Amino acid sequence: MVFRIELRRTIAPWAGLALVVVALGFLFLLSGPWWKVPAPWTGNTTTTALWLRFLLVFLWPIAVGAGAIQGMRDSRSGMVELLSTTSRPGRHRALRLAGAVGALSALGVVVVFAVGLAEVLGHGGFVSASFLPVLFVGLLAVMAGSWIGLAIGRLLPHPLTAPALAVLTMAVSVLAWTSLEGSAAVSYSRFGLLTPVLGEPRGMLTTTATSVDLGQVMWFAGLAATGFLLLAANSARARVLGLLPAVAGAAIALPVFPASADGLLAADSIAEKLCDGPICVSRAHEDRLAALAGPGREALAMLARLPGAPTRIEERTSPTPLADPPPRDPGVVYLDFQLNDDLLTADASALRAAVLSGAGLPACVRPSYGDLSDLGGRMIAAAYFTGELKQLPEYDGGWFRQESGRLDQAWQKFRALPADVQFARIVALRHVLLTCQGDPLDTLVPGALR
Known part of the structure; x- marks a missing residue:
């Protein structure tokens, strides 16, 4: 019951809808490379998931920005002091709020992939299990992004916080995409994999390397934990301790990531x-x-x-x-x-x-x-x-x-x-x-x- 109330009171449904509309608008209204050889997004479910990860360069900032807008709710309504006097632990409210925003944002990504799956089946493409880790990391990243947005919105309840955070996330995502794309202007960097963005697929027979999947799971799990802990924290000490999961996740992930761009992809099962x-x-x-x-x-x-x-x-x-x-x-x-x-x-x-x-x-x-x-x-x-x-x-x-x-x-x-x-x-x-x-x-x- 409380979770359903949170769904109605939060921006979560609109965040998920925004992800669906923006992603499908790109995929169906623009004549982008996702419709063309060598990697049409209807050729293989893994390629569909890879194109969805590529589109996170635009979708991830939406998830982070929407989380920041929702995170400012208590401050805008003038309830911060009142809620701090209640006996219920802050983590209980944080869990329901984060669950609603994170779940609906992730659901938006799932809906887009479901449309892609229908397109693959309709065009006689291939269905292989290799899409599972690619999609899972994307879902985890969207949830982590929305939780970090919630935490930052709660800590910095300023009208400019959400747009500034979305623009910053977009800038970092574009820079990371350029790095992973193999551009001559920006050399490859492992730090680019700290965003969920991937370069454009260059073939329908490839998927992400295991080292990429494992490293990103560790990083985004740590980032999500940090977002939740900062959202639930009621003291300066708790906020400092809340940063530890993200630091640990990055420390584990960076050595795991491939040393060069050549190690980002591996052969799909249909190869x-x-x-x-x-x-x-x-x-x-x-x-x-x-x-x-x-x-x-x-x-x-x-x-x-x-x-x-x-x-x-x-x-x-x-x-x-x-x-x-x-x-x-x-x-x-x-x-x-x-x-x-x-x-x-x-x-x-x-x-x-x-x-x-x-x-x-x-x-x-x-x-x-x-x-x-x-x-x-x-x-x-x-x-x-x-x-x-x-x-x-x-x-x-x-x-x-x-x-x-x-x-x-x-x-x-x-x-x-x-x-x-x-x-x-x-x-x-x-x-x-x-x-x-x-x-x-x-x-x-x-x-x-x-």
């Missing part, structure tokens, strides 16, 4: 690979294994003529790097079904061309850059084995169609070369793409773009 001999794809794309088996073996047989030729074809399951070229291995041809969704519908001829492109090696630039030299060099390398210059199952932008004539001229010049010269230049191209040093197209046809 487990299924193989047909030397050809492997993730469980998420197992329907592509049968389609790839035949043309993949044909392509490997063609590439076998090269020194140090690749002997395997594997789907790339690691997150797509933000700035650096993707990792490469001379013995493995990597296909990225996440970044290049054209491969999901490619026929046998296109799949074979994808394996042969770059003589079995990937691009050294991100696809969005639209680099004609990189694309042209890899296309001609594939045509060297098939005898036909054709567009690869990627880069379907209009810019390529405008340059196809120049590539066709470069291909004709390459075909006119003696067979031994062609072979030597293909070998040289593999070295260029392995080291990402040099011009791919100029290696095959010097001066082709001049």
Whole structure:
């Protein structure tokens, strides 16, 4: 009964509703990266949870600010002195107040995830248990944020406290997000993980690393305990002691957090690979294994003529790097079904061309850059084995169609070369793409773009 009264008297329902409206407004009204490859939020429940954690850069300040508004209730109503004379311990009232605000704020996050789960099921996505720790940490963080807001609002009952606290939380969250995103402007810092914000997911086959989950659980549990103790404290000594859980949580969490941004993510359960001999794809794309088996073996047989030729074809399951070229291995041809969704519908001829492109090696630039030299060099390398210059199952932008004539001229010049010269230049191209040093197209046809 008392808890229901608190729900009616507090800002809790409005705080939860604000989280739902803001989150769903971002997800459905804005054409953000959450709808696009390589990590659509409808592709996997873990990816849905990761995008929700990303949105906490906006949602966490709302939870903290709403808590601060509610924390000033007693001061605004002039009841502080009256309540201090009652025999009931302050922790009893604090428990009901914190429970109402924290529960409704967390419920708002659960509602948003439930909508995401429906979207995943409606779009034929994957449901894996890996979303549980990602979502749990987010819920714990929202509850801890609302409790800290309650405590600060009670201790500093000024009209500017709530907006100032929300703005400060937003600024810290954005800075933490920039740090975890791998931005050149802000280097990675473990302190960024003291907020619940995560960088944008860069693939639908990844989840948070165990060290991240464990460290954040310890930190946000300590932060929540500090928020509750400060809310219930009636003396200066109690308030000082109330800071200890947050200090202990940070002391435990910081050494546990990964030392570099490369350790933030780990493979999701659907990234487990299924193989047909030397050809492997993730469980998420197992329907592509049968389609790839035949043309993949044909392509490997063609590439076998090269020194140090690749002997395997594997789907790339690691997150797509933000700035650096993707990792490469001379013995493995990597296909990225996440970044290049054209491969999901490619026929046998296109799949074979994808394996042969770059003589079995990937691009050294991100696809969005639209680099004609990189694309042209890899296309001609594939045509060297098939005898036909054709567009690869990627880069379907209009810019390529405008340059196809120049590539066709470069291909004709390459075909006119003696067979031994062609072979030597293909070998040289593999070295260029392995080291990402040099011009791919100029290696095959010097001066082709001049």
